[in-house]
Amino acid sequence: MLTVSSRVQQTKPSYIRNILKVTQQVDMLSLAGGLPDAELFPLDILAQAAAELERSPGIFQYGATEGLAELRQWLLGDKHLSDDVLITTGSQQALDLIARSYLNPRDKVLCEAPSYLGALQVFDLAEAEVHTVMAELDGPNLAQLEQQLAKHKIKLFYAVPDFQNPSGHCWSLSKRKAVASLLAKYKVALIEDAPYRQLRYQGEPLPTVSELSSYAAFYLGSFSKIATPGMRVGYVKANQALLAPLKKVKQASDLHSALPMQMMLLATVRHPLFAEHLTKLTNAYRARRDYLAALLKQQLKGELTFEVPEGGMFIWARLTRHNAILLAEAALQQKVAIVPGDEFWPSNHTADYQAIRLNFTALIEPQLEQAVIRLKKAIQSCSPN
Amino acid sequence: MLTVSSRVQQTKPSYIRNILKVTQQVDMLSLAGGLPDAELFPLDILAQAAAELERSPGIFQYGATEGLAELRQWLLGDKHLSDDVLITTGSQQALDLIARSYLNPRDKVLCEAPSYLGALQVFDLAEAEVHTVMAELDGPNLAQLEQQLAKHKIKLFYAVPDFQNPSGHCWSLSKRKAVASLLAKYKVALIEDAPYRQLRYQGEPLPTVSELSSYAAFYLGSFSKIATPGMRVGYVKANQALLAPLKKVKQASDLHSALPMQMMLLATVRHPLFAEHLTKLTNAYRARRDYLAALLKQQLKGELTFEVPEGGMFIWARLTRHNAILLAEAALQQKVAIVPGDEFWPSNHTADYQAIRLNFTALIEPQLEQAVIRLKKAIQSCSPN
Numbered sequence: 001m002l003t004v005s006s007r008v009q010q011t012k013p014s015y016i017r018n019i020l021k022v023t024q025q026v027d028m029l030s031l032a033g034g035l036p037d038a039e040l041f042p043l044d045i046l047a048q049a050a051a052e053l054e055r056s057p058g059i060f061q062y063g064a065t066e067g068l069a070e071l072r073q074w075l076l077g078d079k080h081l082s083d084d085v086l087i088t089t090g091s092q093q094a095l096d097l098i099a100r101s102y103l104n105p106r107d108k109v110l111c112e113a114p115s116y117l118g119a120l121q122v123f124d125l126a127e128a129e130v131h132t133v134m135a136e137l138d139g140p141n142l143a144q145l146e147q148q149l150a151k152h153k154i155k156l157f158y159a160v161p162d163f164q165n166p167s168g169h170c171w172s173l174s175k176r177k178a179v180a181s182l183l184a185k186y187k188v189a190l191i192e193d194a195p196y197r198q199l200r201y202q203g204e205p206l207p208t209v210s211e212l213s214s215y216a217a218f219y220l221g222s223f224s225k226i227a228t229p230g231m232r233v234g235y236v237k238a239n240q241a242l243l244a245p246l247k248k249v250k251q252a253s254d255l256h257s258a259l260p261m262q263m264m265l266l267a268t269v270r271h272p273l274f275a276e277h278l279t280k281l282t283n284a285y286r287a288r289r290d291y292l293a294a295l296l297k298q299q300l301k302g303e304l305t306f307e308v309p310e311g312g313m314f315i316w317a318r319l320t321r322h323n324a325i326l327l328a329e330a331a332l333q334q335k336v337a338i339v340p341g342d343e344f345w346p347s348n349h350t351a352d353y354q355a356i357r358l359n360f361t362a363l364i365e366p367q368l369e370q371a372v373i374r375l376k377k378a379i380q381s382c383s384p385n
Numbered sequence: 386m387l388t389v390s391s392r393v394q395q396t397k398p399s400y401i402r403n404i405l406k407v408t409q410q411v412d413m414l415s416l417a418g419g420l421p422d423a424e425l426f427p428l429d430i431l432a433q434a435a436a437e438l439e440r441s442p443g444i445f446q447y448g449a450t451e452g453l454a455e456l457r458q459w460l461l462g463d464k465h466l467s468d469d470v471l472i473t474t475g476s477q478q479a480l481d482l483i484a485r486s487y488l489n490p491r492d493k494v495l496c497e498a499p500s501y502l503g504a505l506q507v508f509d510l511a512e513a514e515v516h517t518v519m520a521e522l523d524g525p526n527l528a529q530l531e532q533q534l535a536k537h538k539i540k541l542f543y544a545v546p547d548f549q550n551p552s553g554h555c556w557s558l559s560k561r562k563a564v565a566s567l568l569a570k571y572k573v574a575l576i577e578d579a580p581y582r583q584l585r586y587q588g589e590p591l592p593t594v595s596e597l598s599s600y601a602a603f604y605l606g607s608f609s610k611i612a613t614p615g616m617r618v619g620y621v622k623a624n625q626a627l628l629a630p631l632k633k634v635k636q637a638s639d640l641h642s643a644l645p646m647q648m649m650l651l652a653t654v655r656h657p658l659f660a661e662h663l664t665k666l667t668n669a670y671r672a673r674r675d676y677l678a679a680l681l682k683q684q685l686k687g688e689l690t691f692e693v694p695e696g697g698m699f700i701w702a703r704l705t706r707h708n709a710i711l712l713a714e715a716a717l718q719q720k721v722a723i724v725p726g727d728e729f730w731p732s733n734h735t736a737d738y739q740a741i742r743l744n745f746t747a748l749i750e751p752q753l754e755q756a757v758i759r760l761k762k763a764i765q766s767c768s769p770n
Contacts, residue, residue: 002540002574002601004630005489011633017450038446047439050645054432060613061423065402089474089639096638100510104390121637125485155387189387216387228445230644245389248396252506253481254474258643259615260435 011124014117015343023337029371032337034165034313035362040284041228042268042277049267059259065251067235068262074270075221075235084240086247089257091195091222091234092118094246095158097253098191098218098236099126101245102155110148110157112140114316114344114352116165116193119158123346130346135167137307139175142182149186156189161209163196163312166344166357170310173206180212187215189242195222198278200311201286216242225313226278227268231261285361288368289315292360295372303379304356313361316341319354321384327356330382336374354385396509399502400728408722414756417722419550419698420747425669426613427653427662434652444644450636452620453647459655460606460620469625471632474642476580476607476619477503479631480543482638483576483603483621484511486630487540495533495542497525499701499729499737501550501578504543508731515731520552522692524560527567534571541574546594548581548697551729551742555695558591565597572600574627580607583663585696586671601627610698611663612653616646670746673753674700677745680757688764689741698746701726704739706769712741715767721759739770 023030067087075085088094105127113132134141161171210217219237306317324340341355408415452472460470473479490512498517519526546556577595595602604622691702709725726740
């Protein structure tokens with residue numbers, strides 16, 4: 001039979017996908033996914049946006065690979081004249097296009113550890129060599145970062161500075177500046193992935209690392225967490241010359257992303273009630289974060305430690321006595337799904353086997369309470385290390 | 386600065402994209418594109434489909450990589466229990482996913498010559514070695530096909546058996562059977578790309594080559610020509626095991642294609658008035674094909690020869706005295722765009738420099754007339770070989 005390519009052979013399937021059949025059981029409570037709550041989607045605004053589609057029949061025709069001109073203009077604003085923006089099928093596609101445009105097999109990429117699973121999959125597909133730098137509460141460990149940049153000929157540094165998936169960490173201003181300057185010093189391009197940036201529950205927004213950067217930087221934006229993910233509209237913003245190869249790859253990949261989705265997304269984020277929706281959304285998620293954090297402290301005292309993240313969708317907890325993989329299995333028996341932390345390390349790296357990722361946006365408070373009760377039972381059923 | 390990957394370096398940009406700025410001038414008439422006529426889109430049906438979106442809020446959430454279950458079910462029907470279907474961002478993406486799943490650099494691919502430009506770009510991106518077999522009126526030259534299959538270790542054979550782009554050729558039943566059996570004999574997988582299959586203006590539909598095949602076959606379907614291309618909904622149907630790696634690649638590439646588009650597409654093709662739309666569409670395109678063919682025979686007698694295609698979107702003509710590249714340049718001066726045929730040969734192959742591709746679906750009759758008058762002027766302005 002047809003043998004698969006080496007790029008596919010070395011790409012590991014995702015844990016969340018592997019347990020999908022189990023997590024889709026009706027009596028299962030999942031803290032494993034990264035889903036926004038569908039009950040909080042701005043459906044009234046979306047319905048209005050859908051009704052407006054027929055007024056723009058042109059969006060049903062083939063379009064430019066770059067995306068809908070009006071949406072691109074809105075994203076670019078009037079600053080950064082040398083910048084360009086490419087609309088993608090979710091920011092996941094932007095990541096894949098960057099990898100395909102710039103990476104040859106065995107090229108070196110640097111990621112935080114832990115890091116977003118979907119990015120690690122993209123770098124596996126690109127057959128890149130992935131190196132890591134330790135993620136600390138306020139950003140990457142700078143000494144280690146410089147060491148890695150000096151030691152390896154790194155081509156791209158991938159990072160999620162705002163409320164990282166899985167750790168929830170948000171980089172401090174000083175670390176943002178320090179990273180930007182180290183990348184410029186070593187001439188390493190930045191991929192700044194910012195899907196959670198607008199899900200901030202406390203504190204003031206900090207500048208993006210791209211803004212502070214004087215060297216090549218790709219900024220990846222998403223609407224999946226603040227509007228809806230099913231429409232698959234994301235984008236990448238960068239210097240025109242940097243984006244040119246991505247357009248070439250995207251043209252061969254899928255010609256362009258769905259135009260009616262781009263139009264609906266623009267109508268949604270421009271809608272007078274969108275700001276109100278965003279406030280409602282962040283209020284709801286903040287309350288769930290606080291609720292889950294309080295529950296974990298009450299119910300699982302001594303069993304795990306964590307910091308309350310200032311934004312995003314996850315609490316990243318370290319188990320004091322248990323192995324995360326065994327606990328995740330025991331948890332499925334108790335009808336609650338969690339992700340063991342080692343999933344967020346590249347293959348062939350020493351991972352953290354005592355960390356777990358808990359999502360707090362997909363379930364409402366009574367479900368979160370039930371989920372923690374089940375998790376407690378799972379911990380009790382499971383032998384410590 | 387960041388150096389681009391070797392896969393991008395060896396992918397040539399498309400001619401149609403290169404001349405886009407010129408062809409978008411308001412006074413330009415383009416026979417160069419492959420656009421359906423936006424005036425013939427089923428806008429009433431699409432508007433109804435858009436209005437129904439809000440009744441299915443679930444489609445705004447993240448979905449399965451495979452695509453919307455209802456659409457997949459509709460496409461699969463109740464036959465072929467071992468088959469599976471993957472929804473893609475246009476059938477272009479299906480092609481890219483197959484290449485990424487199965488091709489390593491320097492793997493060998495066979496295409497008809499001439500062949501679809503977008504497929505050649507995908508194989509360039511995959512850094513494949515492309516071999517060709519001559520496209521004849523009724524399908525590939527069988528002796529040459531067997532020779533190529535016997536000589537090279539071909540992994541995939543890419544073909545458009547129904548009204549090929551650019552040639553308009555439709556394979557005969559006997560060639561369909563012969564190709565299927567040769568591919569089985571040499572254990573070469575088929576990629577059957579069928580975007581024009583439903584644009585038949587005369588004669589009876591023939592079985593797909595995939596149906597006749599007893600070896601691995603991917604069938605690529607599109608709605609871009611019969612519904613609308615802007616929604617970017619296509620699919621690939623194949624044996625479950627063959628599709629599995631494509632899902633893995635698609636998950637890392639973009640998670641899944643836009644779900645509201647899949648829902649709207651399903652509502653559109655299932656609509657009671659869709660059959661009527663399809664009749665209206667094929668009637669209009671048939672009339673334009675006949676009109677352009679008659680014009681070419683009257684106005685450009687002695688300058689070119691062609692066969693009237695039974696379907697599709699293009700007339701493929703051979704110039705009797707002129708070089709196609711020079712004529713295409715002269716045509717732009719006369720404000721009419723055509724594609725010189727050599728674009729449809731892989732790089733480093735000896736192409737046909739006297740063929741041109743003329744689209745007949747995007748312009749209405751008075752525009753076609755004007756376009757041919759301009760083309761005649763271009764021919765007169767241009768020295769023969």
